[in-house]
Structure formats: C-alpha cells, structure tokens
Amino acid sequence: MKWIYRHPSLYNLMDSVCSLFLADRVRRKVFSSIRASSLIEIGVGSGKNMALLSAPVRAGVDTSLEMLKFARGRFRGLHVFAGDAVRLPLKDGGFEVSVLCYVLRGLSRPVEAVREALRVSTRVVIIDYDRPCFIPRFIWDTVISGFGRAVYGSRDLDFAALEKLGASKEVLKYYGGLYRVMILSAR
Template sequence: MNRASLDKQPHEVASMFDKVAKNYDLTNDVLSFGQDRSWRKQVTRAVDARPGERVLDLAAGTATSSLPFTRAGAYVVPCDFSLGMLREGRRRHPWLPLAAGDATRLPFRDGVFDAVTISFGLRNVQRTEEALREMYRVTKPGGRVVICEFSHPTWAPFRTVYEEYLMRALPPVARAVSSNPDAYVYLAESIQSWPDQPELAAMLRESGWSRVAWRNLTGGVVALHRGTKPE
C-alpha cells in the first residue's frame, strides 16, 4: 500500500513515514514555503523548556524538533512510531535518547515529564482521545502540553485558496521533492478531515487538561493548542 488511508491503521501510517524519512525535513520546508521553521519556533516558545526539565517530544520524526529543547538545557526524549524516522534521527543525532512508541500506549511511567509536545503528528494517530489521555498520564501535575497541528483558516476566502493548494498544487510539488509523493496526498486529505480549533480544545478538556487555549498561526493554517495538568 503506497498511501495510508484515512482510517489511520498504525502499521500503514508508520510504513508511509518510513519511506519519506530521508527527505522529510526538506520536503516540509518546500511545501510550507519555509513557514514550518516559524511554526516550530512558536512551539519552542510555548513549551518554554527550562534547564533540568524533562520534555517528551512525540511524533519527533528525525528529532530535528527536539534540538531547541536540548539547547535550553532540558532532558528531551524524542519519540516516534516510525522506525525509519528513528533510524534517520539516530544517524543525525546519535546523542539523543530516541524512543519507539505509539502515542496511544506510551512506554513511560505516570507523571514523569514536565512538558509533552507533539507537532504535526496528532492528526496521524488512530485514536486521538486516547493519545491525549496518554499525554496527560505521563505529565507531572502542574505540567503542560503543547500541540502544534494543521488546522482550518478562519477567513473564508483564504480557506478556499488554501484548500485548493492542498488538493491541486501540493501533489505535483510533492512529486518533485519527495521520495513518496502519495504520502503527501494522504497528509493533505487528513488535514481537511481534522477537527477545527474549538473541537480539538474540547477534546483536550475532556481528556482532563485545564486552562486550554489555542492561538492561530498563519491565519489558522496551523493552530497551537496548550493545556495544563491540574496540581
């Protein structure tokens, strides 16, 4: 199967990411017109990792997203369910403690992390609510969650243009720069079917998180959701 279907069978999604691991960061940079760098900087600010803190970076892929947290002095565990991504991450960053794990069954004890974050990966989890509860479980009381995910532009004319880009322009661009362009067709379809900003916020609250809020980036192309585990 070349492309994971929208029912998100874990082995299919993992296999899809295995095939794009080598050029994944470059492809994202091209397809987002460099905006992904800005989005990830916003994640770094929102997580606000401090020296000595433990940070879990879920769907970390090649672990590029984990580097700002290590530079802040935090102990970071990059975690992903794609072994291909982890192998590429190990090749690039052999000093990081990369871990293989499913977001719905995390291989960590209760309450061990000061912060848990996931960027552009929650959308690919088969059972979103279970993943949110698992993030809650492994976070310390008073700890925080930061979710950066593609969302839905709030201005209707821009939303129309954006959706046209996703379904018409993205596939040919992906064919030019990606080792598995079908994967990016799946990603475009999964963005369109993803809950909007208020819906994801409601799911966070139902999973136990408090002080839930979100901020739109690039007009809502991406949304940054945050929450806190009650003391």
C-alpha cells in the same frame, strides 16, 4: 504506516517546501520559549524539533524505526524508543513537557493520544494545522486536505474537543488560523 515516514530526509524536505517553510517558522516561534527540565516528543519523526527544544533530559518516541534511527543519529544523548502515541510505555507524570507536533492529524485516535500525553507529563504542547478562514472549504478539502490524506494519512482535527482535555489551556493561532498551538496542563 505511510511511506513518507520511512524516508526521514524526504520528509524533512517535503515538510518544509510543501508548507512554504511556514511549518518551520511556527516551530521556531513556539519552541524557542519552551523551558523544561525534561521533555518527550511523541511522534518525534526526524527530530526537526529537537534542534529547537532544549532540556537536560530529552526523549522521543515514534512508530517509525527509520525516523528514530535518523533522529538518534542527529542528536547525541537523545533517548529514542519505538512506541504508539496512544499507549506509551511510561509512568505517570515522568516528564515535565510532552510535545505533539504535526502528529495528531495523522492518528486515528487523536483524543486518546492527547490523554496519554497528559498522563505522562504535566504540560502538553500541541502544534497542528487547520483550515484558515481565507481558504475556501472546497479548496481545502480537495487540494490541501487531499494532499495531506494521500501523503501523511492526515484528517481534520476537532480542536475544540482537544482543548477540553487539559485542566487549563493556552491557544495561539498563526497565519490566519492555519497553524494552531495548544498548551494544555494536566489535571
């Protein structure tokens, strides 16, 4: 596990500052319109999204115990538990919505994680980032992706492959395609 995931407050600061606060803006745009009776965030981290997501039942899973402790401390009534995104200890379709926000790039098996999210919920909301057309490939690979790899363990995602996993999909792009949002429904 990358060291940053053991330091929730530092994660919060770096996530906001290094993205020039765009990551937070996209969170606000997307999550303000999500309504659900129950939701789970997979890779809940410090709970940044839980401040924006409302539902009668909310749960968060993460591999970092430090992140889980921090998130639980912020939100009373939030159910948190340790678990791996690709093997969730949950029954099929137990949640209406699952959220994967800035998580998939850090996983070695992102396709399996999306399949697992589709198994445990009827709708999956994914937010992540990708190289936008206005950033040259060389700059992206060396500077931005290089930083992401070193700090977050992230790698580029095959968004086209992920989109195919849902029975239906809605795709949104923000800031020239730098941020991608996918809302997939389970089969």
